[in-house]
Amino acid sequence: MTDMKLRTIPLRRSALAQPETIAIGVSFDVTGARRFARSVTRLAQRHPASVIVDMSQTQSVDSSGFGSLISGLKKLDDAGATxxxxxxxxxxxxxxxxxxxSRMFAVVDRLSDARHAIEQATAGALAS
Structure with missing residues (x-):
């Protein structure tokens, strides 16, 4: 039997990985804004390919929530996430x-629309 050496190969995050999702509650207020900001900071450090901000249950957004959303989307964009x-x-x-x-970021009506857009973008990236 031959002597085999084992070595560790660093792996990059797969383009096929499921998108990260941050779910916002019914009311996106100062409390939700703080939670959202913490989630975005943790996510941005991992440099995900794509992120879904799920506001499908959100009925109201105050100025704190809106400001946090804009800041968070910019931070994710700077980290290379779509x-x-x-x-x-x-x-x-x-x-x-x-x-x-909606002119700066993709805004869609349903979670399935976001997932479909990510699948299409991933398929296009893999084809090129």
């Missing part, structure tokens, strides 16, 4: 459209 914001509530969606968030 972010998708899920807004099911028409009022929250109008806020994203009116403030220009």
């Amino acid at each position: 972010s998708y914001v899920v807004c099911a509530n028409p009022a929250v969606r109008r806020l994203m459209d009116f403030t220009g968030v």
Whole structure:
């Protein structure tokens, strides 16, 4: 039998990995903003390929929540992540459209839309 040496090979995060998801509650207020900011900081350190901010249950967003969302999306962008914001509530969606968030980041109506967009982007990246 031959003598085999084992060596450790560092692995990069797979392009096929599931996207990271941050779920926002019914009300995105100062308390939720703090939790969101902590989650974003931890996520950004891992440099994920894509992140879904799931606001599908969110009914209201105050100025603290909105400021935290913008800051967090920018931080994720700086970390190299593509972010998708899920807004099911028409009022929250109008806020994203009116403030220009939907022009800077992908804003979709359903979680399945975000996952589909990520799958399409991943398939396109793998094909090239």
